[in-house]
Amino acid sequence: MLRYMGTCNTIAFLMKPVNAPRKVLAIETSCDETSVALVEKRRDHLVVRAQVIASQIPLHAKTGGVVPEVAARAHEHKIIPLVAKTLAKAAVLPKDISAIAVTQGPGLLTSLLVGATAAKTLAAVWQKPLIPVHHLLGHTAAAWLGRDFRSFSYPMVILIVSGGHTELWTSSKLGAWRFLGRTRDDAAGEAFDKTAKMLGLGYPGGPAISRMAEHGNAQKFPLPRPLAASSDYDFSFSGLKTSVKYLHEAQTPRVKKSPVYVRDLAASIERAIVDALVGKCLKAIAHIQPKTLILAGGVAANTLLRKTLAQHAADKGINFAVPDKTYCTDNAAMIGAAALLFPRVVPRNWQASSRLKIV
Structure with missing residues (x-):
């Protein structure tokens, strides 16, 4: 069994510039999904030859969080068997792999260390280049999976929304990133999780809120849209979370158990979060005048958010790209995609980092 170590520099002498890999074995362990994938770059698109994901949702549902x-x-127990299973599914031998990619950060440090140590060990044994990947670039790259490269035009506005991140970026060309704004407190995904827990809807909260919201009245409860009028591109969701807490605590036990009440409050929460995300996205679009709008991250699986941004993009004549829902939550295919799409010179002594920056 592979054990993670306190440092990720153990085979740093293998780190070197990676030149145009074509077939990448990718590993993702940034939070609570253990995933391995084999991604191949062809002339005008990326192909996921195989992907395996071991979810920890049942494990963390007991505590309502990771x-x-x-x-x-859990990553330690799963990682090596998943590597073997992925290679078998893809019908690929280690000698056929061009490089190994792994999430460097951000994320939970102890989880990142498991993936980084596994990747470095495999790279040493198989004598393969190793490519550390920023987790958010992975989410962004997921939009390219299953699409012709030629359908992506610059400049771009990129909205990344997940349980730990809510950020707006712009890109003028492949690999050139400029930060616009981020949440000042809670991420949108965290707001979904925490409010779902208040309503007793379980974990993860995003899908639970969305399911209840389908038949609810989103206008029933006038929840706040923090920073909606601010001139910057920042987000804030702590105030929304607090408003839901006080509103819910003010209800009688009978009302709290009412399916209609729960559906209406869930719909109001979902609409408030989506409005906040879309509002800042539209502000960025007005300023940047992009040709492509990308939505990525776990919350990108939210149907209301996808439909709302797709409609705005269509109205403005902007190409809208969002990953298939399979690739919205954490997965290794997106890490392999980023390694293939965004080549970089790899630092010789890189470390896993819980607070890794893109630029």
Whole structure:
């Protein structure tokens, strides 16, 4: 069994510039999903030859959130068997792989260390180049999976929304990123999780809120849209979370158990979060005048958010790209995609980092 170590520099002498890999074995362990994928770059598109994901959702549902040490131990048990299973599914031998890619960060450090150590060990044994990938670039690259490269035009506005991140970026060309704004407190995904927990809807909260919201009245409860009038591109969701808490606590036990009340509040929460995300996205579009709008991250699986941004993009004549829902939540295919799409010179002594920056 592979054990993670306190440092990720153990085979740093293998780090070197990677030149145009074509077939990448990718590993993702940034939070609570253990995933391995084999991604291949062809002339005008990327192909996921195989992907395996071991979800920890049942494990963390008991606590209503991810416990870092529990997540790391689960990664340890799963990672090497998943590598073997992925290679078998793809019918690929180690000698056929061009490089190994792995999430460097951000994420839970103990979880990141498991993936980084596994990747570095495999790279040493198989004598393959190793490509560390920024987790958010992975989410962005997921939009390219299954699409012709030629359908992506610059400049771009990129909205990345997940349980740990809510950020707006712009890109003027492949690999050139400029930060616009981020949440000042809670991420949108965290707001979904915490409000779902208040309503007793379970974990993860995003899908639970969305399911209840389908038949609810989103106008029933006038929840706040923090920073909606601010001139910057920042987000804030802590105030929304607090408003839901006080509103819910003010209800009688009978009302709290009412399916109609729960559906209406869920719909109001979902609409408030989507409005906040879309509002800042439209502000960025007005300023940047992009040719492509990309929505990525776990919350990109939200149907209301996808439909709302797709309609705005269509109205403005902008190409809209969002990953298939399979590739919205954490997965290794997106890490392989980023390694193939965004080549870089790899630092010789890179480390896994819970607070890794893109630029």
